[in-house]
Amino acid sequence: MTSIEVWNASVDFPIFDAKSRSLKKKVLGKVGGKIGTDSKVPVIEALHDITVSVHAGDRVGLVGHNGAGKSTLLRLLSGIYEPTRGSAKIQGRVAPVFDLGVGMDQEISGYENIMIRGLYLGMTRKQMEKRVDDIADFTELGDYLSMPLRTYSTGMRVRLALGVVTSIDPEILLLDEGIGAVDSRFLNKARDRLVDLVRRSGLLVFASHQDDLLLELCTSAIWMDEGHMRMQGSLRDVLKAYKGKDPFQNISPETAARLGIERPVSVKGGE
Amino acid sequence: MHATSTVDAADESAATAKPTPDRRSWERAFADLRDGFTQRELWSHLGWQDIKQRYRRSVLGPLWITLSMGVTALGLGLLYSQLFDASIGTFLPYITTGFIVWQFMLGSLTEGTNTFIANEGLIKHLPAPLSVYVLRTLWRQTILFAHNMIIYFIVVTIFWGSLTKSGYVLTDAGIPQPGLGWSALLAIPGFAMLALNAGWVILLLGIVSTRFRDIPQVITSLINLMFFMTPIVWTTDILKSKFGESAGWRDLWVVELNPLYHFLQIVRAPLIGNEQSWHHWVIVAGIAVVGWSLALVVLRNYRSRVSYWV
Structure with a gap:
């Protein structure tokens, strides 16, 4: 059974500056007595109190501004980052596609x-x-x-x-944005394959700023804001709240037609 | 990748201030090692890739490894056999073999510290077990070792006569050596033992160095000293002759307390038909047990932190 469950998970990054990363401080600090009070490493709370449950068949879009924690959330869901607080359980083979160039x-x-x-x-x-x-x-x-x-x-x-x-045939497909830089004819071809891939995979989480791709691939969505989950629901509702306007207002007729034929946009509530 | 974890935190207690126990479990530490081994195709490919990468577009390619070892062995052998008044027929193979084994230990130590730091990009993009990167480094060192062994076989062929003669001495007044024979095969379990130990060294140093970036520097600054402290270009015979016949381990502390010496001996001694001693095996096996225990504890406790630290 393919699923990702995350309970109250937080991801804190320790920021080791040159000083605290070296042994010098640990060693010399002991000898010299308590001078510095900086025994604690400063942390950046990248994700705060995330509770997500995604199951087979779900197509979740991630939206949010730059630095809102979309990529970090994807890494949490893939198991690369294990939550510093809270817990996560991932079942299924994960295919993370965060960076097209990695491993090339x-x-x-x-x-x-x-x-x-x-x-x-x-x-x-x-x-x-x-x-x-x-x-x-x-x-x-x-x-x-x-x-x-x-x-x-x-x-x-x-x-x-x-x-x-x-x-590939993944059970869990995690896609980060950055699919661009190809000419439009190829993009159409790529889109078809991407749609096909998503259909094959058991579960999709997709972070993107491109509304049309989101509409094509996802049914529900999560809005991330400053490391928090601001909103979770159907794609249309979340996009409406995030953009402040209905995402279907200004999509091109041809996209609408394609979407309409292939898959009537379900307004089924997400998790 | 199968991230299996037992989660009983279904109750929505948000105030779990302490990290959940499941991050630091033996089960997941061992699963990491097991999953790492099963991804053999990935790490063996990456290990090879590292070698090919290094010699890309050079005419000789990885043969450079062999060639540079050959040049070094020849130079060191000629120089030191003159300095110590030793017979070149046995002293050159001694230095060559010692240097080949040393290269493996050197690589495991210095590149071990960089195992996770160097793979930062992959660690942040793929949920692979940590042991994949450890095995990548270990496999790379093993391939390098195999390339260097070509020189060993060439040297042994050339000096076959002097090496197989029973009772040869390395340096003046040294103990007579039994000479090369079937006991050379003991080098195979010897190398297996060496590689087993390299495994924990890479794992442990890799994790610790990711957190404390001074460790690689400490290792690099000490390793040159270790080369000269270890009997590679000199022999324990020279040391013994300083103390006379009664030399006990106390007089030989320079070598006996040096763990690298014992690792060196279990591989080098059989390869050149030197007298072998069981006490090296005992010490090396002891180090393997202690080292792996230590590395496993560190793996259990900090495995999940590595992706945060790199």
């Missing part, structure tokens, strides 16, 4: 990068070998795939990364 090596060929990126995402070598052709097709990179990655343009890199990421 400049000096090796596109093919090799496909393999490595797949291993990072929890696939085995055999599973990736089956997917290589499909990925090569999708990226349209052709012979470039045997060239080292450093010869690629930014857009080509994104194509490659998106190709790998959208080829």
Whole structure:
């Protein structure tokens, strides 16, 4: 059973400045007696008292300003950060896609990068070998795939990364924003694959500033503000409260049509 | 990754000031090690990748590892056999083998401290067990060791005659050595033991250095001294001859109290047909037990903190 449960979780980052990170203070401090009162390391409370419960089939969007804690929350949900207070329980294989570039090596060929990126995402070598052709097709990179990655343009890199990421079968898919920098024709193609991937995965949490992608991929949403959960509910309600206007007001007719055909926007309440 | 945890905190008591016990459980520490081992494809690939990366676009590639070891062994062997008036046929293999084993220990210590610091990007993007990074470092060192062993085999082939002669001495008035034979195979369990110990060293130093960034500096500043304190370019025979026949362990404290010496001996002695002593094995096994216990306690308590510290 795929699910993520988080109870009253907080994430505090200790900030070790040069002084408190070194042994010097610990050692010399003892000898010299209590001069400094800075025995405690200052912390940044990145997330405060988060309670979330996401189950198989849920498609949750994360919205909020920069620095509101969206990425940190995704890392909490993936198990990278274990809560400093409270607790979290993650069941299922997590595929975190926070940074398209992570694990990419400049000096090796596109093919090799496909393999490595797949291993990072929890696939085995055999599973990736089956997917290589499909990925090569999708990226349209052709012979470039045997060239080292450093010869690629930014857009080509994104194509490659998106190709790998959208080829896997995750149980829990955690997506962070930053899917851009490709031309519009490719974006349409990527969107289709992304929608397909989301459909395959058991559970999605997606942080984004792009309303149309959110509308396409998510059904419910969480609004993060300064490390707190400001609001949780259906995507439409949350976006309305966050933006101060109905998200369906100014989407292009073609997007509306696509959304309308593919999936009538459910106003089913989230968690 | 399966993050399994037992959570009984269903009651919504927000005031759980103390960290929940489940962050610091033996169960999760062992699960980390187990999951790390099962992701063999990932860490073995990463370990190889590190090596290939280092020699990318060079014509000889990883053969440079072998080549530079060869040059060093030749230089050190020629110099020190002259300085100590030792027969080059046995002293050069002695130095070469010692230096190869030393390189492995050196790498485990210095790169061990950087295990998690160097993998910061991955740790913050992937929920992988910590032991994956430990195994990556250990595997890289093992590959380097394997490359260096080529030099060992070349040297042994060249000096086969002098090494297999029973009763050879390394330096003047040294104890007669049994000579190379089938007992050389003991180097295999010897290296396994060395690698086992490198595992806890990398794990422990890695976690501690992530929190205290001075540790890598401490290690780097001491390691050069350790090289000269360990009998690699000199022999314990020289030390013994200073104290005469009655030399006990008290006179030999310089080597006997040096843990690196014991690790060195369990691999080097069989490889060049030197006299082997069971007491090295006992000490090394003891260090393995103590070290792993310590590393496991640290892993249990600070495993979940590493991603916050890097």
